[in-house]
Amino acid sequence: MVAVAGQNHGNAKRIRHTQIAAANITTMTTVLCEQCGHQYVIEHRAGLEDVALAARQAAWLAENFVWDHIQENRHSGSIRLPFLAEREVKTH
Numbered sequence: 001m002v003a004v005a006g007q008n009h010g011n012a013k014r015i016r017h018t019q020i021a022a023a024n025i026t027t028m029t030t031v032l033c034e035q036c037g038h039q040y041v042i043e044h045r046a047g048l049e050d051v052a053l054a055a056r057q058a059a060w061l062a063e064n065f066v067w068d069h070i071q072e073n074r075h076s077g078s079i080r081l082p083f084l085a086e087r088e089v090k091t092h
Contacts, residue, residue: 009083010054012040012061014075028054033065038075056084 012031015038026049028042040061042054061079068075 010042010044010057010081012042012057012079012081014077015039015041029058031058031061031065033069033075034062035065035069036075038065040075040079042081053084057081060084 010028015030024046025043026046028044028049028051031040031042032038033040042057042061044050044054060082064079065075
């Protein structure tokens with residue numbers, strides 16, 4: 001996948017009981033916050049699925065959950081995920 005300025009590289013959405021996935025979205029993986037138990041799905045647009053990118057985004061998201069708890073911030077309900085190159089996993 002090639003990074004393009006302004007391109008959406010996926011979203012993480014908190015799992016809710018009555019959630020319906022959009023037809024053009026593929027669920028790639030889920031991420032659990034170890035501290036509070038909230039679960040999020042990482043979603044990519046259909047046709048732009050990237051398993052390796054989703055794995056890097058999951059690691060990035062888990063680190064950001066830790067940071068949220070350190071700063072006593074609530075997790076957002078929806079998080080726009082960054083494009084992360086293979087060796088570029090950044091947190092705050």
